Structure formats: C-alpha cells, structure tokens
Amino acid sequence: MPRNFGQVSRRRFVAGAAGSGAAIVAPAVFTGARAADELKMATFFPLSGPAALFGPTGTACTRLAVDEINAAGGIGGRKVTIVPADGGAPPAEAAKAAIRLMLRDKVELVVGSHNSAVREAIVAALKGKIPYVYTPLYEGGECNPNVYVTADTPQQQVQPSITWLARTLGAKTYYLIGNDYVWPRKTNEQAKKYIAEAGGSVVGEEYVPLGAPNKFEDAVTRIKAKNPDLVVITLVGGDNVNFNRTFAGFGLDKSIKRISYLLEELTLLGIGDKSSNGLYSAMSYFVNEKSEANAKFKASFAKAFAPKPPPLSMLGVDSYSGVYCAKALIEKAGGTGDAGRLMAASNALRYRTATGTAVMTNRHVVKDMFLAECKGTSFEIVETFKAVAHGQACS
Amino acid sequence: MDPILTTNILNVVYEVSTLAVVVLGLAVVFGLLNVMNLAHGEFVMIGAYCAFFVQTQDLPFLAAVPLALLVCGFIGLVVERILVRPLYARPFDTLLATWGLSMLLREAVEAIYGRGFRSVATPLTGSVDVLGAGYPAYRLLLTAVSIALVAGLVWWFVQSATGRRIRAVVNNPELAGSVGIPVTALARNTFVFGCCLAALAGVMLAPLLPVNPTLGLDFILKSFFVLVVGGLGSLVGLISGAGVIGGVESVVSAVSDRTWGYSTVLVIAILFLWLRPNGLFPRT
Numbered sequence: 001m002p003r004n005f006g007q008v009s010r011r012r013f014v015a016g017a018a019g020s021g022a023a024i025v026a027p028a029v030f031t032g033a034r035a036a037d038e039l040k041m042a043t044f045f046p047l048s049g050p051a052a053l054f055g056p057t058g059t060a061c062t063r064l065a066v067d068e069i070n071a072a073g074g075i076g077g078r079k080v081t082i083v084p085a086d087g088g089a090p091p092a093e094a095a096k097a098a099i100r101l102m103l104r105d106k107v108e109l110v111v112g113s114h115n116s117a118v119r120e121a122i123v124a125a126l127k128g129k130i131p132y133v134y135t136p137l138y139e140g141g142e143c144n145p146n147v148y149v150t151a152d153t154p155q156q157q158v159q160p161s162i163t164w165l166a167r168t169l170g171a172k173t174y175y176l177i178g179n180d181y182v183w184p185r186k187t188n189e190q191a192k193k194y195i196a197e198a199g200g201s202v203v204g205e206e207y208v209p210l211g212a213p214n215k216f217e218d219a220v221t222r223i224k225a226k227n228p229d230l231v232v233i234t235l236v237g238g239d240n241v242n243f244n245r246t247f248a249g250f251g252l253d254k255s256i257k258r259i260s261y262l263l264e265e266l267t268l269l270g271i272g273d274k275s276s277n278g279l280y281s282a283m284s285y286f287v288n289e290k291s292e293a294n295a296k297f298k299a300s301f302a303k304a305f306a307p308k309p310p311p312l313s314m315l316g317v318d319s320y321s322g323v324y325c326a327k328a329l330i331e332k333a334g335g336t337g338d339a340g341r342l343m344a345a346s347n348a349l350r351y352r353t354a355t356g357t358a359v360m361t362n363r364h365v366v367k368d369m370f371l372a373e374c375k376g377t378s379f380e381i382v383e384t385f386k387a388v389a390h391g392q393a394c395s
Numbered sequence: 396m397d398p399i400l401t402t403n404i405l406n407v408v409y410e411v412s413t414l415a416v417v418v419l420g421l422a423v424v425f426g427l428l429n430v431m432n433l434a435h436g437e438f439v440m441i442g443a444y445c446a447f448f449v450q451t452q453d454l455p456f457l458a459a460v461p462l463a464l465l466v467c468g469f470i471g472l473v474v475e476r477i478l479v480r481p482l483y484a485r486p487f488d489t490l491l492a493t494w495g496l497s498m499l500l501r502e503a504v505e506a507i508y509g510r511g512f513r514s515v516a517t518p519l520t521g522s523v524d525v526l527g528a529g530y531p532a533y534r535l536l537l538t539a540v541s542i543a544l545v546a547g548l549v550w551w552f553v554q555s556a557t558g559r560r561i562r563a564v565v566n567n568p569e570l571a572g573s574v575g576i577p578v579t580a581l582a583r584n585t586f587v588f589g590c591c592l593a594a595l596a597g598v599m600l601a602p603l604l605p606v607n608p609t610l611g612l613d614f615i616l617k618s619f620f621v622l623v624v625g626g627l628g629s630l631v632g633l634i635s636g637a638g639v640i641g642g643v644e645s646v647v648s649a650v651s652d653r654t655w656g657y658s659t660v661l662v663i664a665i666l667f668l669w670l671r672p673n674g675l676f677p678r679t
Binding site: 217219221238 | 399402403406409410510511512513514515516517520522529530531533534603604605606607609612613614616617645648649652653654656657
C-alpha cells in the first residue's frame, strides 16, 4: 500500500460521500428499494463452463477486497455489497443477468473477469449506464463508454517479453500456435510485429479449434520438422496443458524454448514439473512476485480464507485490483451516476493492485509486467518491465 | 525413411490404437446389451484420477490398474443393477439415464478433487529410436498394449465358451435363457466389463492428458463417431471405425491442421449417418 493512500482516500471519501448521496436520494424516494448507505456491486465470474476453474479464486479475491474496503469505510462512505452472477454462462444469459441486476437489483457497478463474448454482451446490455470494470487479460480494443479495462493487453504481454527473449536467448525463428478465436489471433498479430522488429522470422503459424477435443501429436511433429528457436503459445486451458505435455513428451523441451501467454499457476499444475522445462509466461501477476505488497496481499488472503484458501492465480487476483480500481474511480468522480464524470476521472487514475499501484489512461492500465520462467510447477520471475504502455487509444 | 514421415506414421498408429481401446468398452456394451453408455467417458476420467491418486500416495503407476478396475467395476455393478437393468429394452431411456449418470460422476469427482488440472507423471520417460526417428517410449508402449488388448479381446470373444454364450444371448435372448445360459448375469458382467475397459483406458492415457473432471466429454463424441462409422455391435466394425476416424483425423491434421482434421471427421460422421446409417459392418 502506498504511504499516502489513507490520506487520499479520506479526502475523496468526503467528496465521494457528497456526490453519491446526491445521486441516490432521488431514486430512493420513488422505489424505496435502495438502502442509502449501501453500494451494490455485481460480479461476473465463471461459475460454470470450462473457465469455472478460476471462479472460486475470483470470488474470494473480490470478497477480500470488499471486506478490506468496507472495514476502511466503504466506497465514498458507502458499504459495498456483492451481487454475484455467472460469467461462464452463454453471452445471451449473461446479458439478461446484467439487465436484471441493473434494473431490479439496482446494482451501480459491475466488475467482471470472463471471456470477450460475455463482455460484449454485458457492454451491450448495460449501454454505459453504470460503470463496468473488466479485469482479465484480453485482446484489446474495448473502448465503449463507461467501460474500464484493467486487463493485460497483447501489447503489454508481447512487446517486452518477445524483445527480451529475442535478445537474451538469441531467438531468430518462431512458431506460433493458438486456439482459433480472437484473443490468440490479435496476440499473434502483435507477436509477428515484434518478432519482425527483433529481426526474427515466423516459420509456422497454426490454430486449433476452441472447445474441440484437440490432440497435438501432429502439431508437435510439424514443430519438430521446423525446429524453431521459440514457440509462441496462445492455447488456453486444457489445450495448453495437452500441448505442453505432448511437446515435452516428444523431447522438444530440451532444444526449443516456449512462451505461453495464458499460463498461470493452475494451468502450470496441469502441465506438471516434467513438461515445464524451458517454458516462459508473461503477465502482470504471479503468485511468486516478490514485492512487499504481494506478500501482504497473500497473507491477508490466506488468513481470510483459512483453513482452505482457493489457489491463487492471475485469473482471480485480477478482480482484487478491479474492485480497488472501481473504488478509486467512483471516489474520484464523486459517485456512480455520471458516466461523463467517471470517464474523465479515469484519466491518470491511480489505484491499488495486489502488487502495488497502477495508473489508468485511456480507460486501460499502464502497469508493470513480469516475465517468468517455469521451475517445476512454480514460476520464477526473470525480468520485470516497469510501467508498460497498453497501446490502446480509447478516448 | 524420412524421420518426420516415420513420426507421422507412428502418430497415426498411436491415435488409432488408443482410440480403439477407449471405444472398446463402449462397443462391447452397446453391441451386446444395446445400451449406449453416455457415461463411458466418465469411467475413463475416473480411471485417470485413479492414476493420479496412486501418484499422490507414492505408489507405483501400475498400482492404478487394479485400483481403477476395482473402483469402476464396483460403480459399474451398482449402476447396472439400479439404473441399466430396469431399462434394458428401452434404448432411449438408457441414453438419458446414463447421461444423467455422467453428470453425477463428473460432479462427484469435482467435489473430491476440484476443477483444477492434475498431472500424472509419465511412468516411462525417454524416447526410442524407430527407423531413425526418436519416438516417446511411453507412447510406443501404449500403442503396443492397446493393440494387444484389442487383439486379445477379439481372440477371446471368438474362441471362448463365454464368447459363444454372449453371442447366443445377443442373437436370441429367450432361446439362450431357455437352454440354461444365465442371461441376467451375463448382461451384468458385460456391463461391468465395459466399465473396466474404460477405466483401463483412463489409467493408460492419464500421463498424456490434462486430468480434470470434464476429461470424459472429450472422448464420448469421438467414440460415438467410431461406432457410427464402424457399425454398431461388432469388433471388426469397432476396429475399422477407429481406423477411419482416428486415421483420417490424424492424417488430415498432419498434412494440413487440426481444424481440417476435426472438420473432416465431422463430415464423415454426417455422411455415414445419412447414407450408411448401419456403418461399414452392420450387425447381421
């Protein structure tokens, strides 16, 4: 936590309380449904479907952030309550849930960590009427009004890591493999740009269907034939596990390095210590990150959910920072009711994350990025890239 | 021979033979009992978790084999008695019932182990030189064991007395019963046997899979395609079906990519359902 954090929040507390008070008094007269002292926040975490693996961590991290915020006086003096919804539902279902939460439950804020199809559905449902903070990593390009993206962008993940690997490992030839949907393709667009800038060349690029029972013997054999220096992986979940196990099973891990752009602690557990040799990951959070803030965060998390805390990983911890981003935003704008003021307030907004602080510009976040090398089933950070630009141009 | 070509050929043999083992239990149960066990993939998944459990207890990998047979055999026994037996003459109802069972088994495993991925260490590391191409030793062993298992079962079914009795029951259950063949017991044993085959496939494949509760879903669809192509209810059909589905997918994937491989399999399955619904080797 930064030293002046309490001071700033106390000043904003007053401004926030005044602003949000004005915003909520009027509707309360008509409906009588909204308790003036509570701020309802909807959360969308995958509670079902293939990403449900990450749901419990997201839910717990949000709980922790909200409990901490409430203990320190809430957001703008108002206690926060969580109204959970399923971010793993089909997009149309998520949209319906968003409308219901906004109109019936009177939530004033949405925080979500889920895929982009669901995000687009929620954005369309909310129509910018209430602020929506989107937190996992994603392909970039979300500029709709009143949407605030704390996610890692491809620019942040790819640019520093590819440049570093090209220089440090002397990688010249690259093979790209990913699932066939928007995030891997956008990420690889960035990768190709920085590979070219580093003087390297792409010797192969392939995509496998998302959600099909994929096997990777053929892809690994193709990679073996091309013998690249670095394999850039944008496979997700089970496919990521399966590919990396097959890759190491064929012995390619001994001579070819890999970087995966959606590889966090839970996926690495599936890949296993025998298959993680020469594998890198680049994201804005790793459990092993050594900062004091992260140590504090992990200690509070372990204490809050003892004796069996859910496993920590980037997907989940992202929502802890997301809630703090929402708090800073609402307090700076003086309430949740005015999209214009919120959007103006988001510029140069400073907020707390699990590993320190981050700064929002263009409704995306300039943040420190980490490059980690797998050591068995844990990550060892080999390089920290300070204040990496997000490359997004939302107004 | 070009080592890459050799590797590709071994990949095809590996894919076909392991697919045949996964489908084996499903084919036996469907062929003999007319029960389409949609929970078959979940028995594979439980087999894989047995391999994981054994690893957490620091026991040798092979200890997973008796454990998986015991666990899945027992579940199979209970399921046959209370779920499948009352529905023998109602194929659609068994379909729904075993679908429900598959969800129950998934949730049960999730309740114990959570949703996360588990990794099972490969019991045999390193690679073997095959005609100048290094191929992972465990995959080679798996291919050999799979072929032996399928061949052994075919041989047993053709020549043993039990195999003859099973064929008699399939052809004419009333007549078989009247000449003293214990039809009910035979049906029960067949179902349990099918579950045990799935469990065995799960143990064998566990070191190569992302072990998680939804693992079984990956197998059931492709297994169904194999039966559609091969024809329901004969082992020759099973082997040819696995050959066509597994072979086409891995050959097409090797020359283009997985998207084409997967699409081709879907097209073949649709064409068979449309033009040749009884498959290559229909039951006579």
